[in-house]
Amino acid sequence: xxxxxMKSRCAAEEWQARIDLAxxxxxxxxxxxxxxxxxxxxxxxxxxxxxxxxxxYGMMYEEITASSLIKVNLAxxxxxxxxxxxxxxxxxxxxxxxxxxxxxxxxxxxxxxxTHSWASMAVSALECGxxxxxxxxxxxxxxxxxxxxGVVLDDAERASLLADLGDGEALMLRNHGxxxxxxxxxxxxxxxxxxxxxxxxxxxxMATNARLVPVPQPVLEATWNNYQRGTRxxxxxxxxxxxxxxxxxxxxxxxx
Numbered sequence: 001x002x003x004x005x006m007k008s009r010c011a012a013e014e015w016q017a018r019i020d021l022a023x024x025x026x027x028x029x030x031x032x033x034x035x036x037x038x039x040x041x042x043x044x045x046x047x048x049x050x051x052x053x054x055x056x057y058g059m060m061y062e063e064i065t066a067s068s069l070i071k072v073n074l075a076x077x078x079x080x081x082x083x084x085x086x087x088x089x090x091x092x093x094x095x096x097x098x099x100x101x102x103x104x105x106x107x108x109x110x111x112x113x114x115t116h117s118w119a120s121m122a123v124s125a126l127e128c129g130x131x132x133x134x135x136x137x138x139x140x141x142x143x144x145x146x147x148x149x150g151v152v153l154d155d156a157e158r159a160s161l162l163a164d165l166g167d168g169e170a171l172m173l174r175n176h177g178x179x180x181x182x183x184x185x186x187x188x189x190x191x192x193x194x195x196x197x198x199x200x201x202x203x204x205x206m207a208t209n210a211r212l213v214p215v216p217q218p219v220l221e222a223t224w225n226n227y228q229r230g231t232r233x234x235x236x237x238x239x240x241x242x243x244x245x246x247x248x249x250x251x252x253x254x255x256x
Contacts, residue, residue, distance in 0.1 A: 001059075003082045005256060006067040010080070013046035014053075018066035020185040020240075021053050021111070022254040023247055027189055028113065029061035030250075033196055035116040036060060039177075040095035042112045043185055044103055050074045052103050054096070056082075056089035065256045072096065074104045094152045101158035102165070102181060109181045111188035119199035120178035129172060130198060132220050133205060133212050137198035141224040144168050148175040170195055186236030189243070 007015050021043040028034050028041065037060055045051040053069040055061075070089075071080040076096050095114070102112050123130055129145060132138045146164040149157050165171045169191050171179045178195055182188025205212060215223075225231065247254055 001063065001068070001084070003065065003067050003084070003256075006069075006080070006082060011047065014048070014071075015066065017043050017046055017185075018053060018069055019255050021069060022064050022066045023244055024111070024113070024185050024189050025055065025061045025064035026247055026251075026254050027243055028115065028192065030247075031193060031196070033115045033117040033120075033192065034061040038092075039114050039116050040092055040099060041114070041188075042095070042099040042103065044110050045071060049107075050104070051079060052099060054091055054099060056084065057092040057095070058084075058087060058089040065254055067256060072100075074100045076100065097152050097155060097158065098161065098179070101162055105162050106165075106167075106181065108183060111182045111185045112179065113181075113188050113192045114173075114177065114179045115192060115196070116177040117196055117199070119196055119203055120172070121176070122203055123199040124172050124177055125175050130195075131202055131212070132215065132224075134198060134201050135223065136194055137202065138215070138220055138223040139194060139227040140170055140198055141220055142168065143195075144171040146171055146173050146179075148173070182236065183234065184236055184240075186240030186243075187234055188236070190236040190239070 024041050037058055040054055042052045042054045050073050051071055053071055055064055056068055056070055059068060067082055070078060070091055072078050098114060099112050102109055130137060130140055130143055132141050144164045144166060146161055169181055173179055180188055180191035180195060182191055
């Protein structure tokens, strides 16, 4: 797609946010967590409270670029939209409902990632939910759960969604998928990637039909605590630059 560059039409801080968000879309696809053009990832716009960037509904994750992102406000009004020609892409209604709710209620959140990966969908449908059977999964010991209420098109669902997420970073959407948030795009991707690993590992272990090895609750709690803010460096800080270099080697087009 031939999309005119938005670089000259926005502040430097917004342009960087666009680059990071486009990179996140590419990485979610690269690591097997995308669902063609479904789902959505959003980023706040630095310096513009209430404004956030989200994908054009109709583009594959692998073709998202910094300039292809649409800027909207919490009321759902499109603030800036590139010229898509005859395709005239807009935004996904469910994406708007979910992401506007979180950005409006959680000013600490810079990025929201919602996925329909096969692993997260499978675990979301298990009565037991996500089990703390691996060190990676122990990071999600206190993960939230949100009961399925149909496709998220009704603003009325925002309240229960926010209550179930609370001040946490990860939420299993029952019979649906997963959602994570982060203070940076890199942090959010780190949460999404680790949650995906935890889900895949659980499904692989359960598929053997062998007994799972339990971990004592005090050890689970101590391990979970080691993953909390204040006990380690922020998630995503160390690897984000390396992930961007990886994308540069594969296809630097996400920066356009």
